[in-house]
């Protein structure tokens with residue numbers, strides 16, 4: 229019987245992706261040109277087969293999910309990116325700021341669901357001081373001392389450091405002292421500066437985003453990484469974005485997972501765009517698995533790609549489906565039609581149906597429960 233590697237060798241013989249498949253089978257790093265060739269190819273099943281091979285070598289058949297809850301402390305934002313429907317100007321009738329008591333109520337609700345992680349991101353509002361965020365972290369910990377708080381993307385950290393007139397390092401240390409466990413991967417968008425100028429002119433540069441993550445990693449804080457795709461970026465921009473992440477991961481090893489985020493255009497300044505296709509979503513996930521050879525985990529955020537595409541993505545290099553979430557505002561404000569909560573049972577069923585082993589993890593990928601043979 230042929231091994232999987234021999235089958236792949238045979239399948240790719242004479243194909244335009246043969247040299248890439250040979251590199252993948254030899255465990256050799258792919259180049260920028262390889263990445264662009266993959267992005268330009270429409271042989272989705274071939275790309276998926278390679279990504280699935282790498283996934284199996286790296287993490288085996290485990291598929292991860294987490295029992296978590298999202299909290300967005302404010303939607304008032306001084307950045308107002310063109311791709312965002314969540315951020316509101318100061319004075320906007322739909323603008324809100326959660327009081328610490330409202331945060332406490334949300335944490336109490338999450339505690340009833342036994343979550344292991346609270347994920348917190350929000351707008352950039354200079355009237356909210358670093359002290360507010362420190363008190364917010366402490367409030368979460370008062371209600372759930374053991375919970376892991378994954379909070380504040382690099383853009384928020386940089387903003388807090390400016391409003392508090394502290395260095396990034398000092399800001400992170402203060403937040404860590406108050407209970408911050410790790411940083412989510414948001415705010416990366418697309419690193420290319422011309423694209424950034426058009427989609428988020430008021431946001432920190434790609435270099436600064438990477439610098440905040442470098443500092444966090446050096447302080448022992450693990451972080452995630454994202455890429456917002458399906459708007460005005462090119463195939464080259466996507467590949468360059470992935471390679472910058474790979475470079476930083478080589479240096480620090482601090483990234484936990486990579487999550488490509490498909491652009492949702494509704495209620496944004498790009499509302500004339502159509503949004504991504506399932507084809508593109510799978511292709512980007514699979515190419516991320518192939519280019520990011522130093523990342524252990526590739527996550528399909530089911531809320532953004534839909535549970536159906538997320539399930540299929542398990543055959544395209546993905547090993548993580550994110551979490552139960554409970555309440556999601558960022559892409560629902562931009563027209564997402566997925567539910568905001570998916571119970572554990574649904575993760576278990578869709579992972580098992582795909583022939584994988586469901587694993588409930590904590591933020592740092594420690595196993596909380598594995599298997600569910602009996603359910």
Ligand code: V47
Nearest residue numbers: 311312412413414415452456489490491492529562
């Ligand atoms: O930074 C904003 C993106 C991000 C839209 O780290 C949009 O595990 C699509 O980063 N269409 C926030 N995307 C969410 C995020 C995230 C989500 C899940 C898991 C993790 C993780 C991180 O959402 C923003 C921005 O890049 N975003 N608007 C939109 N219209």
